[in-house]
Amino acid sequence: MEKYMIPENYINRELSWLDFNFRILNEARDKNHPLLERVKFLAITSSNLDEFYMVRVASLKNVISNGKRDVSGMTAKEQLKAISEKTHRFVDMQYSTYSRSLMMLLAKNGIKITKYGELTEKQRAFVSEYFHNEVYPVLTPMAVDSSRPFPLIQNKVLNICALVKNNKSDDEGFVTVAVPAICPRVIAVPSDEYSYEFILIEDIIRNFLHELFTSYKIINSCIYRVMRDADIALDEDDSEDLLEEIRKNLKQRERSKVIRLEVEESISSDLLKKLNGELETNKNDIYYINGPIDLTFLNKVYSQVKIDELKYKPYTPQIPKRLQECENIFDEIKKGDIFMHHPYYSFKPVTDFIETAASDENTLAIKMTLYRVSGNSPIIKSLEKAAQNGKAVTVLVELKARFDEGNNIYWAEKLEKAGCHVIYGLLGLKTHSKITEIIRREEGGIIKYVHLATGNYNDVTANFYTDMGIFTCKKEFGDDSGAFFNMLSGFCEPKKWNKLIVAPIWLREKTQGMIMREIKHAENGHSARIIAKMNSLVDPQIIAYLYKASCAGVKIDLIVRGICMLRAGVKGLSENISVRSITGRYLEHTRIYYFYNDGEENIFCASADWMNRNLNKRVEIMFPIEDEIIKEKIKDVLDMQLRDTLRSSVQIDGVYEKVDLRGKIKLDCQEACMEEAERECRAENSSEKITTFIPREKPEE
Numbered sequence: 001m002e003k004y005m006i007p008e009n010y011i012n013r014e015l016s017w018l019d020f021n022f023r024i025l026n027e028a029r030d031k032n033h034p035l036l037e038r039v040k041f042l043a044i045t046s047s048n049l050d051e052f053y054m055v056r057v058a059s060l061k062n063v064i065s066n067g068k069r070d071v072s073g074m075t076a077k078e079q080l081k082a083i084s085e086k087t088h089r090f091v092d093m094q095y096s097t098y099s100r101s102l103m104m105l106l107a108k109n110g111i112k113i114t115k116y117g118e119l120t121e122k123q124r125a126f127v128s129e130y131f132h133n134e135v136y137p138v139l140t141p142m143a144v145d146s147s148r149p150f151p152l153i154q155n156k157v158l159n160i161c162a163l164v165k166n167n168k169s170d171d172e173g174f175v176t177v178a179v180p181a182i183c184p185r186v187i188a189v190p191s192d193e194y195s196y197e198f199i200l201i202e203d204i205i206r207n208f209l210h211e212l213f214t215s216y217k218i219i220n221s222c223i224y225r226v227m228r229d230a231d232i233a234l235d236e237d238d239s240e241d242l243l244e245e246i247r248k249n250l251k252q253r254e255r256s257k258v259i260r261l262e263v264e265e266s267i268s269s270d271l272l273k274k275l276n277g278e279l280e281t282n283k284n285d286i287y288y289i290n291g292p293i294d295l296t297f298l299n300k301v302y303s304q305v306k307i308d309e310l311k312y313k314p315y316t317p318q319i320p321k322r323l324q325e326c327e328n329i330f331d332e333i334k335k336g337d338i339f340m341h342h343p344y345y346s347f348k349p350v351t352d353f354i355e356t357a358a359s360d361e362n363t364l365a366i367k368m369t370l371y372r373v374s375g376n377s378p379i380i381k382s383l384e385k386a387a388q389n390g391k392a393v394t395v396l397v398e399l400k401a402r403f404d405e406g407n408n409i410y411w412a413e414k415l416e417k418a419g420c421h422v423i424y425g426l427l428g429l430k431t432h433s434k435i436t437e438i439i440r441r442e443e444g445g446i447i448k449y450v451h452l453a454t455g456n457y458n459d460v461t462a463n464f465y466t467d468m469g470i471f472t473c474k475k476e477f478g479d480d481s482g483a484f485f486n487m488l489s490g491f492c493e494p495k496k497w498n499k500l501i502v503a504p505i506w507l508r509e510k511t512q513g514m515i516m517r518e519i520k521h522a523e524n525g526h527s528a529r530i531i532a533k534m535n536s537l538v539d540p541q542i543i544a545y546l547y548k549a550s551c552a553g554v555k556i557d558l559i560v561r562g563i564c565m566l567r568a569g570v571k572g573l574s575e576n577i578s579v580r581s582i583t584g585r586y587l588e589h590t591r592i593y594y595f596y597n598d599g600e601e602n603i604f605c606a607s608a609d610w611m612n613r614n615l616n617k618r619v620e621i622m623f624p625i626e627d628e629i630i631k632e633k634i635k636d637v638l639d640m641q642l643r644d645t646l647r648s649s650v651q652i653d654g655v656y657e658k659v660d661l662r663g664k665i666k667l668d669c670q671e672a673c674m675e676e677a678e679r680e681c682r683a684e685n686s687s688e689k690i691t692t693f694i695p696r697e698k699p700e701e
Helices: 013-028 035-062 076-108 121-138 201-206 242-254 269-279 295-304 329-334 348-359 378-388 405-417 475-489 507-523 540-552 612-616 628-643 669-682
Strands: 111-113 142-144 159-166 172-178 186-188 196-200 216-228 258-264 286-289 338-342 363-370 392-397 421-423 435-442 445-453 465-472 501-503 529-534 555-560 577-582 592-595 602-606 618-624 648-652 655-658
Touching: 013 035, 013 076, 013 655, 035 076, 035 216, 035 258, 035 295, 076 111, 076 286, 121 201, 159 201, 159 269, 172 216, 186 201, 186 295, 196 201, 196 295, 201 216, 216 269, 258 269, 329 348, 329 445, 329 465, 338 348, 338 628, 348 363, 348 378, 348 435, 348 445, 348 465, 363 378, 363 475, 378 392, 378 405, 392 405, 392 475, 405 421, 421 475, 435 475, 445 475, 465 602, 475 618, 501 507, 501 612, 507 529, 507 540, 507 592, 507 612, 507 618, 529 628, 540 555, 540 577, 555 628, 577 628, 592 628, 602 628, 612 618, 628 669
Parallel strands: 111 196, 258 286, 363 392, 392 421, 529 555, 555 577
Antiparallel strands: 142 172, 159 172, 159 216, 186 196, 216 258, 338 465, 363 435, 435 445, 445 465, 501 618, 529 592, 577 648, 592 602, 602 618, 648 655
């Protein structure tokens, strides 16, 4: 594979991620989306960029001195320079989209985000009362002088700084105040002109700064925000208590180094000099913002505005026909595997599965993995109830799930108090698998019911993440599930696996073996095809195998939402590989791997992307789809996504472009899946196959 693993064959990972965020930004600029959905896309680009800086940029800064080159041939220093240049262009486009397009369109539709200087007298009176009653009591003004050092500026928190002059002595000073997180960012003000008019909390506070520093005159002020390093290494080997080690890690994040400073474009040179001197930021990491800092506030605007025509038409996730009238979900699973495709199908059957087991007198035990759950998770409540009802409940709560560590610590302790046996994850590995096992005593003996999925057990994100899962009680899956949980809880790695393909044990080996099998079929003159859908394609070795397969004549279609380091369509290297990214109403999160296998057609769903971390450093599960009806449904979904013309961007040699619509039918794969789910779930005959999909393209001979 070495001949394929040369730098020019790989796109830099970080620059590829920025390209992905540009694609999200293009959705905010796409006039085909309802206006408020475009506003929401813009908010998503902001939260995406924050996480990218806290993790990926921070990690590059931590290794900038080692001089090593990544697989694309770039040093950390070169990557940081390229990231800075590209991100500055990105931010300029973000705020151009905000001010020159979306804000004007919102105003035309009766929605305004106003500034304090634009308020009427009536509105100013309202804002003044709001400030004095709701905001002023929770503000903490901070002066900086010889006796009061520069305060800790918290990560991602908006702040307002100012240069001030003493009214008596004319001495100048520096002050700063944090915008309290407890206060809503977006405040609705009464309006005679607009249906909805909002003002931002930082704008209000800034205009009452003089009341916080009554002995001083405000010379000038500026709103600013810092981003801190969240890529702090966790010392698992020397830690006796993983939970306490993670708590310590979270505290360290609060004081980690600043990696990005956002300031208003109009900031004075004196204020900038003071901030930069105290925060020690590199000039390339300073972003001059022409608009409100942190556009995630637009999510609040979206949720507060109740104008249906400016949003997507509401969609109700469907209940699969087999589960609509069944009295007992376990009896229904015994009839055959049940397929779930969220959010087109409701997540409720998954939560009901666990809730039913918690109260079911025949249930002996429940075992499951939790990576990210919602803030008010019904699953947690069911697990607590099950333990209180005397069931043996074992839960792996992954404490190392980034940015969910604090939340997961809370749930882990809550489950322990309820009597559940809680595992905190494995040493040196993140457990990213999505699996639940329910063990029941029935007339014929012990039966294990298993749910396997590509997405988290999160009832909130299940409404806008696309994921797939199955319910099964086949013995081989049950045996593997039991072996998997024994491996997590003890030192019990099984001698063999029947169906589940587990990382880091042999998922890489199995994947590479199936790619090589397609290569051999092609070399023998047989049809050969691979379709792979995932979030990110990063692993250099897997990419090399795909290049080899392409050169052997294997037709490869990749659906990669985010990062893709593979260069598609390069003559003599990847001319048989297509890469597309789908961005739309829902976040494409499903992982599906299809191998033609000389007509036998192997299909797998997985919790894992083709990334080094998923294959080598995480506990993941890939599971085969064996039910023929379910296989056909998944093939239909893949086929629809490959034919999509509205939500897809196609990559050729690192450059993404929207599908050229000339001569093509307009097709939104997500809209089509919604329509298909509605038709299927209301069909009088559940075995009836209703589809508008065009027949799948056969692998090329």
